[in-house]
Amino acid sequence: MAKTFLQVRTDERDKEQASVILEQLGTNLSSVVNMLLKQIIMTKSIPFEVRMSKDYTEKEKTEEVKASMEMERLTLTEEDLELLKQYQRAADKEKFREKILAEYTEA
Incomplete structure (x- = not known):
């Protein structure tokens, strides 16, 4: 079977800590x-x-999303962060999502 390489962006410290633990368990990443x-x-x-x-x-929660997106070199504006907060507070998340998508497709 052919093998391929998989690249994963992760925090260097997390990788190091996990590698140490996995080595102790007799395996690797x-x-x-x-x-x-x-x-x-x-x-x-x-x-x-x-x-x-x-x-x-x-x-x-917001900071975690922001950090994850920054790892992928995607930045969140203050407007994006406010939308995330509004979504979090929305009673009907699906309806809120549909509204945002409709506004996005109109623009």
Whole structure:
């Protein structure tokens, strides 16, 4: 089977800490990423629970999104951040999302 390279942007400190732990477990990042990909294929899902902690503040959520986007070299304007906050507070998130998408497609 042909192999390909996968590049992942991550915090250098996180990579180093995870590598140390994985080495202690007798494995490495490459093997764990391959295990993750196989589990995604087999389960047709993310093989672990993905959720936000109940004590994650709105500011922390916004900062996390902002940091993640900056890692991908995508910047959020103050207007973008305000939209995120409005979405977070919206009672009907789907309706809010549809409204924003409609405004975006009109522009």
